[in-house]
Amino acid sequence: MKQSYMLEFPLSEFQNRLKKLTQQMENNNLDAIIFTSDENTYYFSGFKSIVWDSKVSTPGVLVITKDGDMMISTSKGGRETANMTSCVDDIRYYGKDSDYATYAQSIVSILEEKRLTKGRIGFEIGNGNKMHLNHKDREELFEELRDAKICDASESIWNVRSVKSSLEIEFIRKCCDINIKSIEKGFKSVYEGMTEFELYRTILQEYFKLGADDTLPIGVRAGKERYSQSNSPPSKRPIGRGDIILVDGGPVYKGYYSDIIREAVIGKPTDYQMDMFNTAREACYVGINAVKPGVPIKEVCKAVDDYMDKSRFAEINVYKNWVGHSIGVGVHEFPMLDSLTDTILKPGMVFAIEPYIYEAGVGSLGIEENILVTETGC
Numbered sequence: 001m002k003q004s005y006m007l008e009f010p011l012s013e014f015q016n017r018l019k020k021l022t023q024q025m026e027n028n029n030l031d032a033i034i035f036t037s038d039e040n041t042y043y044f045s046g047f048k049s050i051v052w053d054s055k056v057s058t059p060g061v062l063v064i065t066k067d068g069d070m071m072i073s074t075s076k077g078g079r080e081t082a083n084m085t086s087c088v089d090d091i092r093y094y095g096k097d098s099d100y101a102t103y104a105q106s107i108v109s110i111l112e113e114k115r116l117t118k119g120r121i122g123f124e125i126g127n128g129n130k131m132h133l134n135h136k137d138r139e140e141l142f143e144e145l146r147d148a149k150i151c152d153a154s155e156s157i158w159n160v161r162s163v164k165s166s167l168e169i170e171f172i173r174k175c176c177d178i179n180i181k182s183i184e185k186g187f188k189s190v191y192e193g194m195t196e197f198e199l200y201r202t203i204l205q206e207y208f209k210l211g212a213d214d215t216l217p218i219g220v221r222a223g224k225e226r227y228s229q230s231n232s233p234p235s236k237r238p239i240g241r242g243d244i245i246l247v248d249g250g251p252v253y254k255g256y257y258s259d260i261i262r263e264a265v266i267g268k269p270t271d272y273q274m275d276m277f278n279t280a281r282e283a284c285y286v287g288i289n290a291v292k293p294g295v296p297i298k299e300v301c302k303a304v305d306d307y308m309d310k311s312r313f314a315e316i317n318v319y320k321n322w323v324g325h326s327i328g329v330g331v332h333e334f335p336m337l338d339s340l341t342d343t344i345l346k347p348g349m350v351f352a353i354e355p356y357i358y359e360a361g362v363g364s365l366g367i368e369e370n371i372l373v374t375e376t377g378c
Contacts, residue, residue, distance in 0.1 A: 001070075001087045007046045008254045013167055014087045017044055017160060022068050024156035031119030032111055033153045034141075035062040036132045039330045040124060042255055043161060047072060047086040058132050061107050062088070065114055073106040104140035111145075121145055122153030128334035129154050158334045162326060163348040168256065169372060172328070172350055174211070175253035176370050179260055182206035183247050187264045192241055196220045196234035199245070207251040216257070216331060218249030227364045241267045244363040249331075257331045259352045261368035273365065276357050279311045280366030283355040287323055287337075288371055291351070291378040297341040304355050305339070313357045318364075324353040327370060349373040 003011050021044065025033065035041050038052040041062040049059035060074040060082055071090040072082045076098065082091045092098075092106050100106035111117050124131050131138065142150070164172065186203035200220045207215050220234035221227070222245040231248070239245060244265050250258035263277065283304050290303035301323050308317040321340075326333035327350050335343040337351055350373070356366025371378045 002089055004046065004084055004086060006048065006085045007087055008171075009046065009167055011087060013165060014044070014046065016165065018064070018068055018070070020160045021064060021156065022066060024159050025064075025066050025122070028122075028151075028153075028156050029120055030066065030122045030151060030153060030156060031116045032063060032065045032114075033122035033156065034107060035064070035124065037124055037130060038132065040129070040157060041072075043329050045070060045072065045086040045088050047082055047088070048255075049078065049081055049085075052132070055134070058103075058134070058137065061103070061133075063107060063110050065110065065116065067114075069110065069114075071110045073100075073103065073109075102140055103137050104144045107141060108144045111148075116148075117145060118147045120149045120151050122151045122156060124153060124157070125150075126152035126154030128158060128330075128332070154334075161328060161333065162335060162343075163346050164328060164350050164372075165348070168328065169348070169350070171254045171256040172258065172370070172372075175251060175256050175258040176260070178207055178210040178212050178253060179250040179258040180262075181210060182251070183260070183262045186247065187245070187262070190239065190245065190264065190266060192266050193238045195236050195238055196222060196226075197236055199239070199247075200234040203247065212251035212253055213255070214252035216249040216251070216259070218247060220245070220247050222246070224361050227358065227362070228360060230364070239266060242269075244269065244273065244365065246364060248368065255329050257327055257329070258370055259327055259331050259368065260370060261354060261356070261366065263365065263367070269363075273363050276313060276359065276363065277365040279308075279313050280355055280357045283307050283311075284353055284367055284369055287353045287355065288369065288378055291345060291371060291373055293345055293347050293373060293375060293377075295345050297335055297337055297343050297345060298339050300345075300353075301337055301339045301341075304353075308355065308357075313359075316357050316359050318356055318358045319354070323355050324351050324368070326350060327352045345373050347373050347375050 094100040094106035185206045222243040286307045287304040290300045322338040324337035354368035358364040
């Protein structure tokens, strides 16, 4: 490993992640894992590129073998970017002037050298993961590994990524601070007739002023005809008096996300709307108070559902049996906060908890908070 110029963490951080991953690989009998997604290649190597959104190519593929060796395969033009951003020493490329004619051949080259092409090879094919390869590259890669056993590496990945280090927590705290202050700035700027897009731009401008590197395309919506449109982008609709304004999402800081929901209104909400909001907000804090190390995740969800079931809004509890998700280098990570998850809470886990209530024509009401599991609770 090397401390490259653009690496966001000290080498010790990546060494610890590698040690944990290879232990998971041993536990799950994996000879290697092939990472093709932006989140996992960044998490385990620090590799970054501006073309991850491309539908044409995959900027880099990371291979980690059971003995802890790491290799990045990329294009000829991507070599220096991989060298500048990642901790990986072994960087290979494919195409003209290369030893490898295809991407797939470059990816499996380290497996051939270690005689692992007939082994158990892990991929991002299970819960919470998605491969970033076009059909041609994927088919060629699986053909090169036709004698291998293709395995789901999700358990190994999430057992490492789900518990954050002190440095990761520091980055997420900073991202949350940016998010809270920027949405507050946006709400203070709201006036009758301001469009959702104008509020959106105000918040995003503040994100970058305060140090964000990137941002989600955050949701901003207001008004009766918009309340039902979950995860909707902002529109040109003017915000009127009495409209409930919902902002959902957040920025990225050094590769880490914040994801919160905040709501506001021009003027005053109705008593019924205020009751809905207070009930959903209290449900959120019931969930937060249930978070303690050693507690199964499903018990947190049960605490929220039990509270909501006793409220006057039990029939319009939108997310019964699900109250949130983990957060880190991905905005939605595993484990989920739901009624089916037996995962035991551990210090260092970070979640977004977001119970809310929706009624047509009245509003989608609640808050979303980002929380850290500590030794004593959260």
